[in-house]
Amino acid sequence: MALMQISEPGEAPRAARHRHAAGIDLGTTNSLVAAVIGERAVTLGDEQGNQLLPSVVRYLAGGSPRVGLGDRQFVHDDPHNTISSVKRFMGRGVEDIQKLGDRFPYEFVQAGQGMPRIRTVAGDFSPVEVSAEILKALKERAEQALGGGLEGVVITVPAYFDDAQRQATKDAAQLAGLNVLRLLNEPTAAAIAYGLDQGAEGIHAIYDLGGGTFDISILRFSKGVFEVLATAGDSALGGDDIDRVIAEWILEQADIGRDADQACLQQIVHHARQAKETLTERDEVEFTIERPDGSPWKGALSRPVFEDLVRPVIKRTLAPCKRVLRDADIGVNDICEVVMVGGSTRIPLVRDMVGAFFHRQPHVDIDPDKVVAIGAAIQADILVGNKPGDDMLLLDVIPLSLGIETMGGLVEKLIPRNTTIPVTRAQKFTTFKDGQTAMAIHVVQGERELVSDNRSLARFELHGIPPMVAGAAHIQVTFQVDADGLLSVSAKELSTGVETGIVVKPSYGLSEEEIEHMLRDSLTHASDDINARRLREYQVEAERAINVLKVALDESGERLLSVEERARIDEALAALEAVQGGDDYLAIKEAMAHLDRATAEFAERRMNASIHDALTGHKVDEICPD
């Protein structure tokens, strides 16, 4: 963390206290948690030493949900209440789920607009809540292994995840009680682990075929800077689809109808997955399947037949590969290495087809299951502040273009895909009726020209526009995509300087009220209540703001502030300290807003100084006369 080194002249900088942080790979099929222990990033196992946690949540009537290895079998024994591959439903609506067809045994119910819920014996749960159970299990595992509470985590998401899918992931983390330091793209996480391990430089391709998502990212590694040149993929394509074609072959061979009961169908999917894994090592696999009428079916699947079945699925990954090369403005010959990530990349045919496309043998020496969590752990360790001098820099991109709906159902593209984040764009709007005080902006993600062909992200409703003659208002709307790839919108009427209020209506997500409600429901301590929680959050934030400010004042207050400015800041600081220990959260909130206004200019100057120092090659902690 910049600006934080304080030392007496001649003394070594005080070592930062070690903070517990972890990296989480929240996968479609399996999840992992990893942390930096000593100098190495390692995955953390459960009491039996199992590193992978199946992304399976089983709901029981009258009991807590269970996450873990023991629950895999219930996927076919109790299919309606045992949720697997929930990642496929994050940030999706009912129509999307219907498009996935009949392959999932869950009962989806629509609760108002937005995110559908899954009906189980324990109640109706959104995919966000199901994911939160997995995250809670990983949190417990990490805190046990590290011997303390987690101060922050980095959670990975597919690079091709859109805003709704990312927001859903962040919401799940919030429900699980985790502080998300960063949402990190999976290929970038793999690139960190691979790049740092190998000391690699140059342009690399990361081919990441997970259980339910596919990403292909092109990155340049250069002296600790990982720069994403372009990324492409398919957030509904993965190992699950390979399992499915095999399962359908089995159904056909065994003459079982698709209307068979779910327990039978899920068991066949289970066999299909095992066959896929076996055929990586062996040339043939045999089945014994119990038909619905009880009669057994015995069959065998040879590798050539398997490859014919699976080839069309893998071929679907090559179109994004073509596009990403075009977007990155490079050819296959510019690539140093192709790194394979994700369990499905063990399949020999995948390696062959990818190798043929890129004209080189893919790099397969890393552990394709663990590399993402390892990379996330490395970044978590840095972001939480354990490595103050570390110069690693990740420059990632937004994977899908962002646009707004305009007249006639067309899209005006605002931020093109593969733009480096964070990014800000401003657009001017005006009113079309006299006295109009509200306006709605519909934001979509995707590359097509028509709104209906793109992914609806949210409607941003502006209100509080000062009433004027039609066309007289100059409303500047600022679209900002942060380092997590998440969009936020703010708006200001320029002639009056009034900031309009914004209400966000996500198209496929949870509203703020819904999350508040879920948080309330999920609190485990009887003595806790929503007010105590909120007060604590404000107190913690106030504490942080005060500490950071005091350090900054010590370090550069004299250099950067006039006497009057310093006096104003001291006053606001004292005002916050006065209410910080109390129990009135509103007073704290107000005092913080006041302090924020008083110190914003100072913070900008400090950051300006650090840019200046970077350009002139000085370190921020040297005293630098102006």
Next chain:
Amino acid sequence: MQPPLTKDYFSLFGLPIDFHIDDEELTARYREMQSAVHPDRYASAAAQEQRISLQMAARINEAYQTLRHPLSRIRYMLELKGVDPRQADSAPDPAFLARQIEWRETLEDIRESGDPGHGLAALNEEVGARIATLLEKVAAELKDDTRLPSALTHFLELQYYYRLLEEARDIEDMLEQGGSGHT
């Protein structure tokens, strides 16, 4: 020191306002600056610092992307001088119009021939050469405020030629896919 949120992009990078830029120097400075203010450096900082870090990092990204590519660099330099290319008088020089029609015909020929080797290399080379000449012209014109109208005209021509190269590339991709028999 002028606050970076309002500085022009050249000053932000500590560079003089000039079309000729050392690409490597620009990239090196970009990385140094992002290293100082990127949100990753402030992931555990107070909310205010996170907010300002985000704004600054976004602006540095914007500045870098604008200065990196010759066409956007020129457009930006014109804007700094108060010239908005979008307001430009859209009646181009008739000679240039005639050339545009010729280029269109050449592209169509290539597309219909089904063979990327048919003339794409020649087209790319010729258009590339024109772009290089125009870039030098504009670089000189931007130094002289009396020659701004000329700079604007040449900028619009450059814009056209870059689009032409894009279209040529689309055709090349399309023909390659058709040629291999698969998509």
